[in-house]
Amino acid sequence: MLEVKGLVAGYEHRVLIRNLFFSVPEPALVAIVGHNGGGKSTFFKILTGQLPYQQGEVRIQGRNLQGLSRRSATGLLSYLPQKNTVSFPIPVRDLVVMGLLRKKHFLENYSATDYRQVDALLETLEITHLAHRDFTQLSGGEQQLVWLAQLMLQDTRLCLLDEPTQQLDIYHRKKVFELIAGWVSQQQKTVLCITHDLQNLYGYSGYILNLSKPQPHLEILSPETIEQNIAFLEQKPVLSY
């Protein structure tokens, strides 16, 4: 469902992604790892149509990304960026329900059924107590859980998460990885998750894609591949200037 063939991409004269080839079987969890500045978020910018690529081909559910407008790409995947801000006060429930926006007609209001879905997700994420709080006054970790609820509501087959646990405490990191693994095994989602939390990957099925390796490819998640990638990432990065 996600196929990347010979992808070359970067900024101006700096190539960050060199000749990337992989194909993700569906459903799957793919942990995307690598050193800071290695091009992980850049890869997501390509998948979301925010950044053009120089060479290669990317296909999502058989559709070539190059020919898709950003708008039509929106229904194919959901995306949780590393930083996401809201500049106006809004109750958590009203922010989460916006995950249904693309399924709504112009000016169509959200229904009681929509809000029931929101409440169920808040419960899954154990943040029911935040439902009526102003989102802008929440802590960074609380905000991150709210964005995850909104993303789940979008209900797309492919989900891109850019460091979804970066501001979470140890309990919630574990919880979010369990939840993501559940989306894959129970809801047949394919989740690409950028993370530096390799320790949290033990026990899950899926793949690791290490964009800092000279020839990144999908490695099957296992205690051995996790350890090998941790050892790799403990080494000083080779900068590609």
Ligand SMILES: Nc1ncnc2c1ncn2[C@@H]1O[C@H](COP(=O)(O)OP(=O)(O)OP(=O)(O)O)[C@@H](O)[C@H]1O
């Ligand atoms: N718009 C831009 N123009 C030029 N260079 C950029 C731009 N955006 C990002 N970069 C550079 O591209 C490199 C890769 O950035 P990217 O955000 O993809 O890294 P990352 O692997 O996600 O890192 P981290 O783990 O720190 O989040 C960085 O060196 C960054 O400074």
